[in-house]
Amino acid sequence: CVGCRYCVVACPFGIPKYQYDSPTGKIGKCELCRHRYQDGHYSACAEVCPTGATLYGRTSDLLAEAKRRLALKPGSLTTYPRGNLSGGPDQSYEAYVGNYKQHVYGETEYGGTQVLKLSAVDFEKVGMPYLSPKSSASTSETIQHTLYGGLLMPFAVLGAMTYVAKRNVSRAGEAPPEAPGGEGR
Template structure:
């Protein structure tokens, strides 16, 4: 039997098409958010870029500084999240950059940290359940004792959040866990606790969503009250004015939703948040895996395809033998 490379590739493509068709039928729906899920509302129009949240995050998570250079080892000036920075405030600027929350000749701030996805890719990709989504509060936690350092979560996260501590002798994955270690002591996310303007606000995600839509319904410049710290908690509110919001709550629908939701006056794609589908990547990739392995479908399909290719080649050989035999007579 002569299994040519061309025929093998043809067979593989046919098998792939079969599998793809099956996968479309088998993909699972997005997971849903627990009713008591906790999260953050980040309102870019209220952020003044003070970075108190960056410093507080480091303090409560015992994270070392990210120095500007080896010459100034104590100057903490992280440019991005990293193995030692879970939370960062980034700056958008355009042209003269002298008008806050304007797309042209303006500037705006954007928080970057784990969004605690409703249907997280990092949890789906982890082969040893070292990334876990809490079934009650929905916080996506990390278990360093279970982690084998494969970094699948790093590759899988659509927001580029988990970072591997390459510089450590015993590296771990680094990411925000919504300060879950502080909850038993009556505390909450340090970034929200210290935020002087309420730009980062902590609470139940359903309540934060209501607050976000209340703000979107305001007229730009309209006087209103902004809660600070923890929504529904004892923290104080203050009087301010509504921003010129883009009519979108980022994180409400993207990839099945996230437990950190965001408001801004500059379009989100300018703030590093590209448009994303509503279907979670985890639901798609798990659908593919389950289809491939359901009832050992993959080996069966491959075996079937190879059998067809082998049979066809055997028939060609028989035909060749017949014709060459006739020629000898």
């Protein structure tokens, strides 16, 4: 982190926060308890969640679990994993399947997010904003590649500026052009 605060502007969820009250401000955001990794632990929220509503693991594993849950028949009995999907002790439990909306929030929104959510009610009702499938970073990249591809735009602008500058400067030894209307006083 160099303190540019692009992540604060880009995050549609408002998660990263910049500490403006500090002269050496830092970005504060969830790092999934990175400091616990060296002791063999993972994010504390997923480790202590009693229902498996918060899970930890690779995005591919989390997406597979979300799709498995969506494919289940509401009201049937199933086994739910808890904790770390990418390894660790089996903490799974049995419970009845809820009636989920048939959508994994975060799979395609904003080009795909690192957080995936399931819900039995509309995502807007639980505070999740509508996000287009294309991220603003992707849009910005497309615009920049179009403008600066092959350096055509910078050369065109530089050429136009050079033309205007040369047109407005008289050459050494030449008389300045006469004012319109003919003779002076």
